[in-house]
Amino acid sequence: MERLKKLKPVDTLSLVDKVELRLLEFFKENNLGPGDPIPKELDFATNLGVSRTVVREALLRLRTLGLIESKKHRGMILKQPDIINNFERIMDPTLLGTKTLKNLFELRMILEMGMADFLFEHKTQKELDELEEIVEAEEATSTGKARFSLDKEVAFHGKLYQISKNDTLQRFQGLLLPVFEYVYLKETKDRDLDEYHYTKGTFVTHRMLLDNLKVGTPETFRNAMRRHLEPHFDHIFKNGKK
Amino acid sequence: MERLKKLKPVDTLSLVDKVELRLLEFFKENNLGPGDPIPKELDFATNLGVSRTVVREALLRLRTLGLIESKKHRGMILKQPDIINNFERIMDPTLLGTKTLKNLFELRMILEMGMADFLFEHKTQKELDELEEIVEAEEATSTGKARFSLDKEVAFHGKLYQISKNDTLQRFQGLLLPVFEYVYLKETKDRDLDEYHYTKGTFVTHRMLLDNLKVGTPETFRNAMRRHLEPHFDHIFKNGKK
DNA sequence: ATTTGTATTATGTCATACATATTATGATAT
DNA sequence: ATATCATAATATGTATGACATAATACAAAT
Structure with missing residues (x-):
């Protein structure tokens, strides 16, 4: 046997x-x-x-x-295989498990945190101007609170990816977008971002990020981005522990 | 008409x-x-x-x-679609174009730069000990120069991804590995990393990263990682400009 | 009760035929 | 002679019918 x-x-x-x-x-x-x-x-x-x-x-x-x-x-x-293309067809939040969704959401935050050096390396005046427009349009409709409408959020961060000049990254984030929206909506249901208490009393707006991108360094930008993303980080880490 | x-x-x-x-x-x-x-x-x-x-x-x-x-x-x-699996079959550096390779190499650096918060959130003593072992093994064979053998490099950074507790990220980096090796080898041919001049006279070793992970903060870790990766950043940005 | 046989079922594989779009080539018209 | 229009050749796209095979359930046998 x-x-x-x-x-x-x-x-x-x-x-x-x-x-x-x-x-x-x-x-x-x-x-x-x-x-x-x-x-x-x-x-x-x-x-x-x-x-x-x-x-x-x-x-x-x-x-x-x-x-x-x-x-x-x-x-x-x-053919030169198109890495990203395969994702597109299956990147449907309703078909992905919650664990994968969480992973992907985290992945997106990692990308945002990690791309600073590339932004500063590749940024052009034209792109900064376009970013400026986005922020202004946002400010015109915003109440000054932490919560932005989703499309403004997408417009701003999408532009950042564009500035990175990395096609793969850019397309990748395009795929992550539905996931982001999906989780974002679920997240904002649970609690009210307007009420969110940032650790230092202020929250980092898109305007601040933009200014930082103009005159700061990758290092300062990363720190600013970290605080901008703080509600998300908090949410992820808290939920993981409970 | x-x-x-x-x-x-x-x-x-x-x-x-x-x-x-x-x-x-x-x-x-x-x-x-x-x-x-x-x-x-x-x-x-x-x-x-x-x-x-x-x-x-x-x-x-x-x-x-x-x-x-x-x-x-x-x-x-x-079935729960396995996002990563599709990559695996086609992730053959010989079949990917140089542009895609460059993008993927950059992507990996972005990940390393962006994962700090997750490392600090999820690290355990056990994993720190294991990382310690890796570093010690490395130091035993290393000359103290900036250049490490590829497998030590892979062992250390691979462990970091593991600590992040994000499966998708971890598997993703596994896929990027061949690309990394491929580009790494091409890169080290061009010039000698031993001779590389770090901006502040010293280079950040794996040991320093580990110590930082033990007692530092995500912020200090990111800065350390940035300097650890400096030769790669330099290489990418220089080549892009010439 | 465990094993062994058997029928059923849905996919796996095969063979053949025909449809259709692309391209090349040659025919026709101006 | 140039442009336009038929025609044939070709490789993939689609349809159909048949049979093979493996997984399963259930009956039969020990």
Whole structure:
């Protein structure tokens, strides 16, 4: 009975699984890179000794992952995989678990805290002006309280990501946005941000962040951002402990 | 001729595209979430008025994205999509373009800069001890110079991510690792990190980061981390300007 | 009660045929 | 000769029907 332990499980991979792996091998063996055309489905099928169906499903997977692009009715070529794109289709807050949502919300805060150096490195006058406009529009409608309407919030922080000049980061935050909104709304239901007590009596507004971005340093900006995000940090850390 | 502008392009979506969207709608309409079983392929096919082939391809896409799990020969159920998993298969530095690589490298630095608050919030004595071990092992073999072997580097920073207690972040960094290594190696070829001149004459070692994590604050830690990463920041920003 | 056989079921795989869009090529008209 | 229009060739897209296979439940057997 004990001897059964020696028996290693046989590969239970489906044909499609195997073909997918073989295809990836094939691309590597032949040094195929983005832009290169690949053989047609039928050729793969006959050479691999499987039906076109199987080849097609394997190719479809790689296409779904963004590794292959299908020129309709003409052929397929390898493609530079688009990392972010895969997220987009599944980044639906209603389908993600609460734990993942929490993680993603935290991730966004980490990004905001960590991007300071890139902002200062890449900021331009034009962008500062645009940010200025956003803040002014905000001030015109705001009551001076801590709570902003969600769209103003999004506009301001979105602009920051844009200034970072990192496309991947920018698109990534675009994906995190629905999550942010989702959690934000849930959060503001629980308690009233207007009433929130900032540790030093004042809260850091978008205006202050902007001024800081203009004349400050990455270091001062990080500290300002930390205080700007304080309600969120507080919320996360408190809830984690209760 | 001008009137042609009014003509909006007809939907060029393939049947599979449409079915994929319909399926997603269906899940929402019926309030289906992770764990819930979904109708079988044939039922979808007859009800949608398309062949099983099309339904199957649409389902396969969602499966590839991790939205659906197929219990072999028994049926399919909705699944909590695994955000990170999709990355893993395509995160091959040789297949990613240099621009994306640069973005991802930057992204990793942003994460390291931004995670301080979470480290201080979640750190435990046990983890500090483990980090201590890592640093000691490192010091035993190191010459005291700025350059560390890659695996020590990975061990230390990997531990930090672990301390953050954010699974998504942790797995994300695991994916970024190959990119980091890839860029790191290219970087250290260009110039010698041993010779690197830190702005204040000293460089921040892992030991210092650890001590800071023990007795400092998120704020001091961020500043320490910034200086620890200074060679990388410098490299990125210099190259961007030339 | 545990094991073993059996029917059922939904997915996995196969084979074939036809539809459709793209491109190239050649035919036609001005 | 240039531009426009048919035509054929090609590879993917879609449809259909069939059978294989694995998971499960339940009956049968020891």
